[in-house]
Amino acid sequence: MANLTRLPGRAEHHWTWQERAACRNLGTDRFFHPAGERGEDRTDREEAAKEVCALCPVQVECLRHALRTQEPYGVWGGLTEAERRALYTRVAS
Template sequence: MTNLSRLPGAFDHHWDWQLHAACRGLDSSVFFHPPGERGGAHDAREEAARRICVGCPVRESCLRHALAVREPYGVWGGLTEDERHALLRRSGRASRSAA
C-alpha cells in the first residue's frame, strides 16, 4: 500500500504535471499488471507502457513522484516497480556509504 504520509498534500501545483502526461486518458491496465500476469504477456504490457513513457513530456516529474511516495505498483516514469525498488536501494546504499 502506498504510504500517503509522503504525498505532498492538496496543492494543485504539485499535481499539475499529470495534466500533460502522455498516459492521461489511457487505460491504466497498460501500466498496472493484473494478478498472476507472467511471462510474455507481462513483458509485452511493460514494453507498451515504456513506449508511452519514453516520449512523455512529464516523465521526470512522474518518476520523481513515484520515487518520493515509494509507489509500489505499476510503470511510472518509464520504470517498473522492480526497477524503482532497485534504484531506491542503490541510492540508500550510496547515502549510507557517504555518511
C-alpha cells in the same frame, strides 16, 4: 475563527503535471499488471507502457513523483516497480 495564515497554501503544483501526461486518457491496463501476470505477457505490457512514457512531456515529473512517494505498483516515468525498487536499494546502501 481559524487563523488561515497558518495553512500551507495551495498545492496543485504537486499534481498539475498529470494533466499533461501522455497516459492521461489511456486507462490503467497498460501500466498496472493484473493478478498473476508473468513472463512474456508482463514483459510485453511493460514495454508498451514504457513506449508511452518515452514520448511523455512529463516523464521526469512522473518518475520523480513515483520515487518520492515510493509507488509500489505500475510503470511510472518509464520504470517498472522492480526497476524503482532497485534504485531504492542502491540509494539506501
